[in-house]
Amino acid sequence: MTSNETKSVYKSGENAITKDDLVKSALNIGALGMEFSWTYVNQMGLAFGLMVKKMLKKIWHDDPAGYAAALERHTAFFNITVALAPFVGGIAMSMEERIKAGELPPESVNDVKAALMGPLSGVGDAIFLTTIRVVAAGIAVSMAAEGNPLGPILFLLIFNVPQYILRVWGIVKGYELGVGLLDAASESGIMDKLIKGAGIVGMMVVGSMTCSMFWATLAVSFGSGEEVTMLQDVLDGIMPGMLGLGCMGIYYWLLGKKIHPSLLILGTMVVGVIGVYLGILA
Incomplete structure (x- = not known):
């Protein structure tokens, strides 16, 4: 995507979503509290809704009922590697704009979110939990064992700095990718197939979780x-x-x-x- 194409993604106007809105959402209490508001019913759903709440308010500024329905959509079941949640949030907001315009069915956004949960979590967990966290802990423990007080601080920096960079970059690129992808799909006439495919993958993710998360x-x-x-x-x-x-x-x-x-x-x-x-x- 060229710089000119990137600029055209963002609309103008008082209620248009800006890059500043996206960055603030990636660092707000919802995005940073994905694990702290985890519930057995919706897992990270409440935090996801809180992360995108202000952007939904802009999109549905003239439709209170639509805003309420959008909030309900985005507090539904959601679970992912926390650093990648903003990326999905960016894509979801680009879809919400299309839903507001009547170009997409409301249920399509949760189909896409469900389809992304499994693949992104597999990559995210492998990078952050299995690799970066282990490396950071190894360095920190060896320094702490020698009495170096920088050990715990270094652990936090090594583990968290890449995550924060990914959060900010991810939500911006997710929004830009979502808008560009939806535009291309609309122009080529494959929008219905794209939504149907996302729904199928989403059902596959739920089906696999039915087996892998049942322990009786x-x-x-x-x-x-x-x-x-x-x-x-x-x-x-x-x-x-x-x-x-x-x-x-x-x-x-x-x-x-x-x-x-x-x-x-x-x-x-x-x-x-x-x-x-x-x-x-x-």
């Missing part, structure tokens, strides 16, 4: 002596993750009945305790 097994067995067979082994032989898929189906049905997620979480805890006590779950 059945302790029920049948047979005797050396012929004992675990029911969990039978289910895994038919289809690994069947128990998690079944539970997800039950949760989905209950959510459709307007059961609050907090009640589902509490119910899951109760069922888990009782199931272990009765020897049904392990």
Whole structure:
């Protein structure tokens, strides 16, 4: 993208999103508090909504109902390597402008966010948690062991400076990339395919999380002596993750009945305790 193209991304006017708005959002309490406002219901959703709140206010300045709906959209389930959340926020705001203009369906923005969560988290975790954090800790520990008080300070600098740079760069580039991508998609007529593809990838991410984030097994067995067979082994032989898929189906049905997620979480805890006590779950 050339400098001229980059300039054309930003609109003019009192309620237009500026680069300054993007940078402030990348460093506000929502962006920096992704882990501190984590909930079992929406994980980082509340923090994401707080991160983009002021920009949503600009986009929907003349439509209070639209603003309320946008806030609800952006406090939905979200989970990612925290340093990459602003990048997704930039893309999301470029899409919100299109939603406001009636060029995109409202649900498309969460499809795209869900599609980005898995791939970006895989890269982000590998870079920041597995690599930079380990290197920073190794340097800091060796310095601290020698009595050097700069050890902890150096750890914080090595681990956090790259993150802050990525936050600021990411939200700006995310917005510019989002606008450019949406413009190109509109001109080429592949917008519907792009949204459909994002929705499919988003469902795949949710499906993989259904299996990887379900940690219960059945302790029920049948047979005797050396012929004992675990029911969990039978289910895994038919289809690994069947128990998690079944539970997800039950949760989905209950959510459709307007059961609050907090009640589902509490119910899951109760069922888990009782199931272990009765020897049904392990």
